[in-house]
Amino acid sequence: MLMEADGQQGTELGSVSVGIDGEDEDVAAERRTVGRVSETGDSEHVIIVRGLRKVFPSTGGYPKKVAVKDLYMTVRKGEVFGLLGPNGAGKTTAVNMLVGYTTPTSGSALVGGLNIRKSMHLIYDMMGVCPQQNLLWDTLTAAEHLEFYGRLKGLSGDGLKTAVVAALKSVRLFGGDTGKKLVKAYSGGMRRRLSVAISLIGDPSVAYLDEPSTGLDIAARRNLWNTVKRAREGKAIILTTHSMQEAEVLCDRVGFIVNGSLVAIGNPRSLISRHGGYLIFTLTTTKACINTAKEQVSQKLTRNARLAYEVSRTLIFELPTAEVKISEVFFFAENVKSQIQVIDWAVTSATLEQVFMKVVAKAGITAEALH
Numbered sequence: 001m002l003m004e005a006d007g008q009q010g011t012e013l014g015s016v017s018v019g020i021d022g023e024d025e026d027v028a029a030e031r032r033t034v035g036r037v038s039e040t041g042d043s044e045h046v047i048i049v050r051g052l053r054k055v056f057p058s059t060g061g062y063p064k065k066v067a068v069k070d071l072y073m074t075v076r077k078g079e080v081f082g083l084l085g086p087n088g089a090g091k092t093t094a095v096n097m098l099v100g101y102t103t104p105t106s107g108s109a110l111v112g113g114l115n116i117r118k119s120m121h122l123i124y125d126m127m128g129v130c131p132q133q134n135l136l137w138d139t140l141t142a143a144e145h146l147e148f149y150g151r152l153k154g155l156s157g158d159g160l161k162t163a164v165v166a167a168l169k170s171v172r173l174f175g176g177d178t179g180k181k182l183v184k185a186y187s188g189g190m191r192r193r194l195s196v197a198i199s200l201i202g203d204p205s206v207a208y209l210d211e212p213s214t215g216l217d218i219a220a221r222r223n224l225w226n227t228v229k230r231a232r233e234g235k236a237i238i239l240t241t242h243s244m245q246e247a248e249v250l251c252d253r254v255g256f257i258v259n260g261s262l263v264a265i266g267n268p269r270s271l272i273s274r275h276g277g278y279l280i281f282t283l284t285t286t287k288a289c290i291n292t293a294k295e296q297v298s299q300k301l302t303r304n305a306r307l308a309y310e311v312s313r314t315l316i317f318e319l320p321t322a323e324v325k326i327s328e329v330f331f332f333a334e335n336v337k338s339q340i341q342v343i344d345w346a347v348t349s350a351t352l353e354q355v356f357m358k359v360v361a362k363a364g365i366t367a368e369a370l371h
């Protein structure tokens with residue numbers, strides 16, 4: 001791996017401060033990792049983001065916008081990293097700085113040891129991008145697109161032909177004459193799949209996928225997940241998504257961004273256990289039994305049960321896992337039938353989506369604003 005001499009490094013890292021008031025522990029630890037690997041160089045951490053910040057100047061009467069606030073994170077070889085956040089959180093702006101679409105206001109990033117501020121022309125050779133908006137030519141076929149981008153990645157001859165066929169097959173654009181049709185005759189989903197195939201042709205060591213599954217039906221989405229899983233080996237992949245299911249299936253680690261700041265980072269499971277820490281108990285009863293049901297949960301399960309939602313006759317409680325075992329909820333649900341009429345009940349662990357809503361709400365955005 002190339003490690004580029006970087007005169008700014010000392011200054012940039014000199015400003016790293018860990019343990020800023022209220023900063024999440026995992027976010028602080030990631031910041032420390034950035035400091036460590038930036039100093040020593042490291043072939044495993046393919047992407048090292050060092051305090052990237054983007055401020056859009058005020059225009060047309062609108063005030064200036066700090067879209068990304070001092071982002072520190074790393075992505076390792078073989079890792080799929082998911083950037084999650086509500087609309088306008090700064091995900092695309094962060095990716096746009098990394099791929100050279102927009103210049104950072106401050107901070108920098110190393111990609112394969114090269115600084116995005118100085119060596120973007122060299123980084124282009126090792127990266128693939130699936131932008132949020134498809135950048136395709138209506139008058140070319142899918143195969144022609146892939147041949148064009150394959151050549152840009154240095155492929156030629158039989159190697160190029162084989163790579164184009166493999167790419168068309170990987171996103172199911174190969175059957176019949178599909179790959180030979182002009183893109184203007186493609187559906188939205190087919191265009192999206194082609195954009196993903198373009199980003200992966202030539203086996204780049206870094207790939208950025210901005211909401212890759214937007215507009216895909218369930219089958220196409222699952223197929224896309226398999227394509228990304230197969231492609232991840234030896235690559236560092238950053239993807240942005242609004243789908244928590246996609247993040248759980250695909251991502252080794254995820255980062256939640258709110259108002260331009262990273263507020264949580266980690267493996268989806270560890271985030272669930274760290275920030276979730278509760279069971280979701282759903283109980284549907286009759287109107288007459290609602291109050292007794294609430295009392296029973298508080299008395300028999302835990303006083304710390306939190307009523308998260310009450311919709312019609314359905315109550316949804318969060319029960320701290322430190323206080324209530326799942327078997328106790330089963331026992332409760334069976335026994336409470338002597339006190340109240342139970343129409344239905346269910347218990348599940350917290351999901352990444354619930355943890356996301358909680359973390360985002362804590363960071364100052366209401367759940368309503370997310371919809």
Ligand SMILES: Nc1ncnc2c1ncn2[C@@H]1O[C@H](COP(=O)(O)OP(=O)(O)OP(=O)(O)O)[C@@H](O)[C@H]1O
Pocket residue numbers: 056065066067085086087088089090091092093094
């Ligand atoms: N060129 C620009 N000029 C001014 N403001 C911008 C520009 N591009 C983005 N922004 C603002 O920066 C913020 C972050 O936008 P960005 O597109 O990065 O968010 P996002 O997390 O990708 O959102 P989404 O999930 O909706 O795609 C938003 O408030 C957006 O309005």
